[in-house]
Amino acid sequence: MAFINPIPDAPFLSADFVRHCLHTLSARGFSRVVTGALSPLEQAGFLAAGFDVEERLRLLGMDLGDRLPPIPPGAALHRVPRWRRPEVLGVDRAAFMDFWQFDSDGLLDALRATPSVRFRMAVGARGEVLAYAISGRSGPRGFVQRLAVLPGAQRSGTGARLLLDGLHWMRRHGVARAVVNTQVGNEAALSLYLKAGFREEPVGLSVLSTGLP
DSSP, X not given: OXXXXXXXXXXXXXXXHHHHHHHHHHHTTOOEEEEEEEOHHHHHHHHHTTOEEEEEEEEEEEETTSOOOOOOOOSEEEEOXXXXXXXXXXXXXXXXXXGXXXXXXXXXXXXXXXXXXXXXXXXXXXXXEEEEEEEEEETTXXXXXXXXXXXXXXXXXXXXXXXXXXXXXXXXXXXXXXXEEEETTOHHHHHHHHHHTOEEOSSOEEEEEEEOO
């Protein structure tokens, strides 16, 4: 499976260019292609080239000039050292269905997606990883790139603690606005983001996919 995503702030991709990409990927032995989360305008060239909607996402935004809720007490938060990345990926597998799960390459891509990144984990009383978050920033824009909590630790405030830790970090570094997306139907995640101060945008995103001959 291959992953394709437009470069941020670049011109929208034409159907002809997308078809050229598909031809190249097919020649290299790939059998399926998945996009990143695309806006309706970004989707046009992909849909015309034969892609279908795989998943629909809600997009939420938050102005960080507004008052942020305080970081709630709870599990200890630490930077994620490299040797604990396999544990983080275990949390990811437990928290997400197969389509959304990270492998080691996917985790590395998320960590490299923005010029500055905060990679934090919540650790339980026995030293186990309960949850993790990746927060990124690029100039005045902030991104909640990943938030995963073990099922047994959900609804304990651990997710809110990591989320707000990232948002406070963004604001300290001059980020004016943060965005996050979540699957349509994931009401628990939506509730968490709304309580933190996010508001749903009128236009959502979609992940597209197609098979290759």
